Amino acid sequence: MTKPMVYVTRQVANEAIAMLEAVADVEVWAEDRPIPRDVLLQKAEEASALLTMLTERIDEELLMRAKRLRIVANMAVGYDNIDVAAAKRHGVIVTNTPDVLTEATADLAFALLMAAGRRLVEANRFLLAGGWTSWNPYLMVGQNIYGATLGIVGMGRIGQAVARRAAGFGMRILYHNRSRRPDAERTTGAQYAPFDELLRESDYVVLLTPLTEETRNLMGEREFSLMKPTAVFVNVSRGGTVDEAALYRALVDKQIWAAGLDVFQQEPVPLDNPLLSLPNVVALPHIGSATYQTRLEMARLAAANIAAVLSGEEPVTPV
Ligand code: DGY
Secondary structure: OOOOEEEEOOOOOHHHHHHHHOOOEEEEOOOOOOOOHHHHHHHHHHOOEEEEOOOOOEOHHHHHHOOOOOEEEEOOOOOOOEOHHHHHHOOOEEEOOOOOOHHHHHHHHHHHHHHHHOOHHHHHHHHHOOOOOOOOOOOOOOOOOOOOEEEEEOOOHHHHHHHHHHHHOOOEEEEEOOOOOHHHHHHHOOEEOOHHHHHHHOOEEEEOOOOOOOOOOOEOHHHHHHOOOOOEEEEOOOHHHEOHHHHHHHHHOOOOOEEEEOOOOOOOOOOOOHHHHOOOEEEOOOOOOOOHHHHHHHHHHHHHHHHHHHOOOOOOOEO
16 A cells, blocks of 8 residues: 655654654655745645645645645644635644744743843944943943833733743733633733733733734734833734834834844845844844754654544644
């Protein structure tokens, strides 16, 4: 009997590939760039399973052609690159990789918060450019972190992990979420706040919502205008949740103080994006979950989902 074919759209850990090889023939896009659309469409026609990255668009066009496809295992917790409703119509299971990346992503969110609040990147550039000619009491002064108020928008797993870190910094923690999270309130001391109140009161606003039609451009001109002129905005969700032109204006007009961004509307972010020209923006190339250990766990979980479905079992982490 011929084995089903699994197509993997980027090189991932050998361990994950070995898990797939136990149940299928495995092909991998081995180049260090996203798989071209035409190659993906052609491979999807032959594959029973796709192990995808957030760079691959899984839509009606692909699903129509992918007659053998049974599962798309996205190696990310976010799945806004996948038309889940269309997948359902075509009887294709979609899985993601929650939990395994929670702590690494929360670490990165907190690192961005600290880097933007204490001007770490700007100070490093200043030193390297020879600007440090004397100590002075106002050299690269930033904002307090310890004891400040943190507003978390999106109190899912990662939001709660950020709140646990903030508790160690003596922060007052506000959160906004579609539904209240009494468990998180108990474990982290976070208090629920209406969205506008959170924006008005927070010294740091960290955005962690998934990108949906409801959260697209959630942060726009009105929202930034509610924030404190000393506030720092951090985005570790998806670039589509922020109106970047409004953020740029808010930073230039000093409606807010700084921003830390791991995600952008267009990725890779074009170097002429005006946000990159501002000294008070810390910009990262979407590395929220990028640790060796976490990427291994993400690949293993995606492979485990595929192995389960191809063996006729329930997926581990269905969307
Ligand atoms: C995710 O998992 O959605 C991240 O953005 C990718 O690491």
